[in-house]
Amino acid sequence: MRIDLDVIQAWIKPGSRVLDLGCGDGTLLHNLCSNKQVSGYGLEIDPKQITTCISKGLNVIDQNLNQGLDNFADKSFDTVVMTHALQTMHAPHQVLEDMLRVGEECIVTFPNFGHWKARWHLCAKGRMPVSDLLPYQWYDTPNIHFCTFRDFEVLCHQLNIDIVHRQVVAERPVSRLLKDVRPNLFGETAIYHLRKQAWQASRGDNGPKREG
Amino acid sequence: MANIHARDSVGLVQPQTFHFDDPLLLACGRSLNSYDLVVETYGELNRQCSNAVLICHALSGHHHAAGYNSEEDAKPGWWDAYIGPGKPIDTNRFFVVSLNNLGGCHGSTGPRSINPASGRPWGKDFPILRVRDWVHSQARLADRLGIEQWAAIIGGSLGGMQAMRWALEYPDRVRHCLVIASAMKLSAQNIAFNQTARQAIMSDPDFHDGDYLAFDTYPKSGLSVARMIGHITYLSDDGMGQKFGRDIRSGTFQQGSAEPVEFQVESYLRYQGDVFSSSFDANTYILMTRALDYFDLAREYSDDPVQAFSGANCRFLVISFTTDWRFAPDRSREIVNALVGAGKSVSYAEIESEYGHDAFLIPIPEYYNLFTEYMKTVSTD
Numbered sequence: 001m002r003i004d005l006d007v008i009q010a011w012i013k014p015g016s017r018v019l020d021l022g023c024g025d026g027t028l029l030h031n032l033c034s035n036k037q038v039s040g041y042g043l044e045i046d047p048k049q050i051t052t053c054i055s056k057g058l059n060v061i062d063q064n065l066n067q068g069l070d071n072f073a074d075k076s077f078d079t080v081v082m083t084h085a086l087q088t089m090h091a092p093h094q095v096l097e098d099m100l101r102v103g104e105e106c107i108v109t110f111p112n113f114g115h116w117k118a119r120w121h122l123c124a125k126g127r128m129p130v131s132d133l134l135p136y137q138w139y140d141t142p143n144i145h146f147c148t149f150r151d152f153e154v155l156c157h158q159l160n161i162d163i164v165h166r167q168v169v170a171e172r173p174v175s176r177l178l179k180d181v182r183p184n185l186f187g188e189t190a191i192y193h194l195r196k197q198a199w200q201a202s203r204g205d206n207g208p209k210r211e212g
Numbered sequence: 213m214a215n216i217h218a219r220d221s222v223g224l225v226q227p228q229t230f231h232f233d234d235p236l237l238l239a240c241g242r243s244l245n246s247y248d249l250v251v252e253t254y255g256e257l258n259r260q261c262s263n264a265v266l267i268c269h270a271l272s273g274h275h276h277a278a279g280y281n282s283e284e285d286a287k288p289g290w291w292d293a294y295i296g297p298g299k300p301i302d303t304n305r306f307f308v309v310s311l312n313n314l315g316g317c318h319g320s321t322g323p324r325s326i327n328p329a330s331g332r333p334w335g336k337d338f339p340i341l342r343v344r345d346w347v348h349s350q351a352r353l354a355d356r357l358g359i360e361q362w363a364a365i366i367g368g369s370l371g372g373m374q375a376m377r378w379a380l381e382y383p384d385r386v387r388h389c390l391v392i393a394s395a396m397k398l399s400a401q402n403i404a405f406n407q408t409a410r411q412a413i414m415s416d417p418d419f420h421d422g423d424y425l426a427f428d429t430y431p432k433s434g435l436s437v438a439r440m441i442g443h444i445t446y447l448s449d450d451g452m453g454q455k456f457g458r459d460i461r462s463g464t465f466q467q468g469s470a471e472p473v474e475f476q477v478e479s480y481l482r483y484q485g486d487v488f489s490s491s492f493d494a495n496t497y498i499l500m501t502r503a504l505d506y507f508d509l510a511r512e513y514s515d516d517p518v519q520a521f522s523g524a525n526c527r528f529l530v531i532s533f534t535t536d537w538r539f540a541p542d543r544s545r546e547i548v549n550a551l552v553g554a555g556k557s558v559s560y561a562e563i564e565s566e567y568g569h570d571a572f573l574i575p576i577p578e579y580y581n582l583f584t585e586y587m588k589t590v591s592t593d
Contacts, residue, residue, distance in 0.1 A: 039555075041552065041558075047561070047563075047564070047578045047582075050559075050561050050582065051561075051578075051581050051582045051585050053559070054529075054559055054561075054582055054585045054586050054589070055585040055588065055589070057589045058559070059557050059558055059559050060559050060560075061548060061552070061558070061559065061560045062560050062561045062562045063560075071545070071548075071549045071552070072552065073553065076552075076553075
C-alpha cells in the first residue's frame with residue numbers, strides 16, 4: 001500500500017464512520033474496512049472505479065464532489081478523507097469546510113507544488129512543472145488548484161482549522177533524507193489531519209463567509 | 213441475436229401456477245379469498261435455500277423474464293439480457309424466481325380472471341392493488357417455495373418500488389435490494405402521464421366503463437394510445453432522434469405530390485401500440501398505473517424517507533440512467549440520500565445512456581459490468 005495510505009490508516013479509530021471523497025478503486029476504504037472495521041462510503045465519479053469498488057463489496061456512491069456534500073448531514077461521519085483530489089477541486093476551500101461540517105475531523109493529502117523539482121522546473125526552464133509525480137501538461141491537467149504546504153497551512157489558519165497532525169512523505173532517496181529538515185522543499189506528499197478549532201466547533205460556526 | 217440454444221440462455225422454460233387459498237387482506241380493505249400466481253424459475257435452489265433471487269416486474273411486465281416458452285418463440289423473456297448462465301443474474305449461481313403480479317393479465321389472478329362470487333370475469337370490479345399487496349403475495353410465494361430469505365430482490369421502475377417495500381415490510385427476509393431506475397414516489401408529471409394514458413383507455417367507446425369483456429370487445433385504440441404515450445416517455449429525445457430521426461417510411465415531400473407522408477417514428481409507435489393492445493388487458497393497465505401513482509414509500513413513516521429505511525437490514529444497490537426523465541437520476545439520489553441518512557449500506561451508480569427509462573432493460577456495458585460485479589458479491593455473501 002502507498003505510504004500515505006498507511007499513515008491515514010494509523011490515524012483512523014477502529015469502528016469509526018468514514019467518508020472517502022474521491023475513493024478511486026477503493027484501496028484505502030477496503031483496507032480500513034478490513035483492518036479497522038470502519039463503516040462508511042466512498043464517493044467517486046469514474047464508472048470503472050465505481051465498478052471496482054463494488055466488486056470489493058464497498059459502499060460507493062456516484063457523486064461529483066464539485067457539487068458539494070449537501071446531501072450529507074452535519075457531523076454524520078467521524079472522519080472524512082480525501083487523498084490526492086483536493087488539487088482537482090473547483091473550490092478547495094469550500095470542500096475543506098464541507099468536509100469539516102460533515103465530519104468531526106478530516107484527513108487530506110495532496111502533492112506539494114513547492115517541491116524542489118517543481119520550483120526548479122519553473123525557475124530554470126520557465127515552464128510549468130511536468131514530472132513523474134505530476135505528469136500532466138498545463139492544459140490537460142486535472143490538477144487545477146496546486147498549492148504548497150505553506151499555502152495550505154495559511155488557508156487552514158484563515159478557516160480556523162486546527163492541524164492535528166502533519167506527515168510529510170517522500171519516496172525518492174534525496175527527498176526522503178531532507179523532507180523533515182525542509183518539508184516544503186523536499187516533501188512530495190503531505191498528509192494533514194484536521195479539525196475545526198474547538199471554539200468554532202462548539203459554536204457550530206463555519207468560520208469565514210463563503211464566497212458566492 | 214439470442215437463441216434458445218445459446219450457452220448463456222436459460223433455454224426452454226415453462227411457467228407454473230401456484231394456487232393460494234389463504235385470504236389475502238389488501239391495502240384497500242378488501243381481500244382476495246383465493247388467487248393464482250404464475251411463476252417461472254431459472255436455476256436451482258441450493259440446499260440451504262440461500263441463493264434465491266426475486267425479480268419484480270414493471271408496469272407491463274410479467275413472469276416470462278428469460279428464455280423461451282417454445283421452440284417457435286421469436287423473442288426471449290423481457291430481461292433475458294440480464295438473466296442466464298454467466299449473465300449478471302447468473303443462473304449457475306442463483307435460483308431466480310419471476311412471477312406475474314396479482315392484477316396482471318398473463319395468468320395470475322387479475323381483472324380477466326373469474327370472480328368466484330359472480331361467476332363472471334372480475335373486470336373493473338377487481339380490487340385496487342398497491343405495491344405492498346404484491347409484496348405480501350410474493351412473501352407467500354416465497355413461503356411456498358421454501359425460501360426464508362431472498363439473496364436479492366431486484367426490480368426496475370415499478371419493480372424497484374416492490375423491492376424497496378420488501379426491505380421495509382420484511383427486513384429479515386432480504387439480504388440485497390437492487391433498485392433500478394425507480395423512485396420513492398412519482399412526481400406530478402409522472403402521475404399526469406399515467407392519467408392521460410388512463411383517459412385514453414376510458415374514453416374509448418369499447419371500454420364500456422371497464423365492462424368490455426361482457427360486450428366481447430376491448431378498447432383497442434385507447435390502450436394503443438396509452439401505450440404510445442408511455443413509450444414516448446420511456447425513450448429519450450436523443451435516443452428517439454438517433455433511432456428514427458425524421459426518416460420517412462412512406463410518401464414523399466416532393467412538390468406537386470399529395471401522397472401523405474408517414475414518418476418512421478409514427479409507424480413504430482403504431483406498431484408498438486397495436487402489439488401491446490392486442491396482448492394486454494386495459495383494466496390491468498389502469499390497475500398497474502394506479503399502483504404506481506399511489507406508491508409513496510415514506511407515507512406511513514411521517515413522510516420521512518430516512519425513518520422509512522431505518523428498519524431495513526439489507527444492502528442496497530441503486531442505479532439510474534442519465535437520460536431517464538421518467539424516473540430521473542435525482543429520484544434515485546433521493547433514495548440514496550435517505551439510505552445514507554439512515555446509515556444503511558448502499559452503492560449508487562448513474563449510468564451514461566441514451567436509452568431513457570428503457571435503459572434498464574438494455575445491455576449497456578457499464579451497467580452490465582457493474583451489475584455482474586455486484587451480483588458476484590451477493591453470491592459470496
